[in-house]
Amino acid sequence: MTTADVVIIGAGVLGASAASRLARDGHRVVVLERGAPGREGSGTTAGNLHVQAVHTRRPGQAVPLDSARFAPLQRAASDLWEDVEDDLDASVELRRSGGFTVAETPEQVRELHEKQAWENAVGITTEILDGDAAREALPQLGPTVAAATWCRHDGYANPLKVTPAYLADAVRHGAELVPFAPVTGITRDGGAWRVTARTREVRAPVVIDVAGPWLHRIAALAGVRLDMSPVAIQMHATVRSSDGLPHLVQHIGEGLSVKQVSAGNLLVGGGWPARRLDLDGRSDAGVDSMVGNMALAVRILPFVRRLRLLRAWAGPLAATPDEMPVIGEVPGSPGFLVAGGTYAFTFAPLWAETLRCLVTGAKPPVDISDLGPERLMQDLPEKKR
């Protein structure tokens, strides 16, 4: 058995970034990962940096997320992303080239104005353009676009580079990464936790559960029953396109995000449901969502019609029943921290810093008092003893 200061479960973007922050702070960190690092939600996500307020529902999503509550978190994350590449001394293909959120109906146009109030309140600068002005700014936009919000802070980072860069930084600062080590047991051991993964056993006073869609399964090993609702969503990549699409394009009322990545492929997503979620294998992309998502992409960006779809893939998303992030210590389980929920990629630098503060007792950079795991707990803390 080894000892550590912090055991992080999950080497996705949250685990990697938290490991980097904590290792830099001098903590002895061990990261346990069930498979290869960054291969699940963090490796299948679109890599959008959402700074302007997001639309509230994925296709098929039951409960709308609280877009207004997101805005201050987005603002804080946006500021932190600015320094990620310098800080890690690595290229993650970070691009802050701005983004449009389009509206097609009068109701959607009203929503653009509504969300601008939230953006203004936290100092996110946005501008609402009418359809013609939007098409002048981005000529690829189609005729149905009635208005669009422009935010120059929206951007992209390559998710396949971000997690490895954070992990490399963590390892440089002394963290130990153990891939292919699924955690099978978490027990209380004196004042600490004893975590078992394959042949490894690590004892540490702090455990951070950032296992994404498996967050509740890991928590259950520690006797904590959390109500999570993981889903699988899918992404689509076209062949490389010579048409340059310099900005992120999203839709306020429907599931759509389109951007061009550094290699030239267009990435089309928007939270469309995959054919199925398979937490024990690989989730499959489905045809209905593929057809629906691509048709929507063509309506907003007609040039996409001329391209070929190269591949589709699905990835799990660690959603909560109320669609809001979860971050904090589990009441009644001292030193057992969880972090996850939607938009984790955008929030990664923020949640990493927040987790560092929670471990060291410092004041978190944003107010997270309403985002803790209490609201997801299925048992009272007393009952699980």
Added chain:
Amino acid sequence: MSLPEERDVVIVGGGPAGLAAARRLAAAGLSVTVVDEQPELGGQYFRRPAPEVARVWGDHRPEGRRLIDAVRAAGVECRTGHLVWGVDDDGRTLLVSDPAERPVRLRGRYLIVATGAYERPFPFPGWQLPGVTTPGFAQHLAAADHTPVGERVVLAGSGPFLLPVACSLLALGVTVAGIAEAGRPYRPSLRALGAVRHPARLRELAGYAARLARARVPIWQDTVVVRADGRDRVTSVTLAAASAPARPVRTVAVDALCVGYGFRPQADLARMLGCAVRTDPATGDATPVLTPSGRSSRADVYVIGEAAGIGGAPTAAVRGLSAALDILGREGHRPRAGELRGLAADGRRLERFKSLTDALYPTPADLARLLRPTLPDTATLCRCEAITAGEVRRTAGTAAGDVNATKAWTRAGMGPCQGRECGFAVSAVARTSSDVFPSRLPVRPVAVATLLEMAGEGGPA
């Protein structure tokens, strides 16, 4: 778009296996559709010569013409130029695009996957030069177009297929400067093949050998390509002993170089249909788990021909017939007198031949071991995304032998070929346990316009 048509049997792939199955099933009165992406049936083995070529030079495989004619005469619906690119969310409707890239849905009570094989290339510095091809491409060019791949050619790689390709090139007047074989199959010499008592098909190999010996084509055994050079086209190839790739033994002037290490089953569609696959212990290839008649883990899906495991055209035909008879049995038809017994005997004979030839040549696992050290870090490994061997090697620690992690961390295999070209090499270099990238929608790139028409939003612009 119209609703899917339901047929008794839909066969994907019109090569020797698919055609054999189609003819037998249609003869028994079942409604059969054969879908093939090529403009004419035949697959690679029975690839039809261009009409102009056939007029002047004749048909290199007239039995292919006869088989295709018989299939059409039996009433099989032949959808050529149709590309199967996916499976609908119901898990059984095939998503197809027609020659005008309009969407078509096909559904069969039985599905037969006869999608054939990919060649197995392995990179070396210079493999992206014009004039470097696979043996299969050279053969296709020679047979279907009567066009030599070059004037002075080296064939390299491993396996029996290099011999007939060399003979096809000789017949076109090409100078075959030599054949580099990575293994040592021809001991003590190529002629020895004919000296022992072997099944007929090994004698066929010996026939090729004799032809090559007459033309004084040297065969260099235990020899691999370590680089190709040239400015706008390959002009020379450097060879080395497989056991000592760092010490080149000869450089040969060429204007074409054909390198291939045999074939891999093309099982993407079978995997997408949910057929269980296993990693073949001998080849490392993802191979569907099948009954002797080709039935997969899904009772309504059969996998036949090279997609079921590399065996050659005669084996493919036997597998096609076996699957057809299995389906007919389930449909209450009785086989013809002696049909099952004859088929079983053919199967046994071909299996003997296959184990004999397999024993002669290095296995893909041997090849991966053999070839891995020949590839310098600077060599391009994935041509679509321009990823070098060094980039893949550097991720070995963190990707920990997971081929998909390797792909994610390097982009190797993310381009238009989706790993069909480079999959074997990426896994060999990354030392992964399996060389299969996941089978993903679409199996082949599909026009967004085709998807739009499926959404009912109008056809191609």
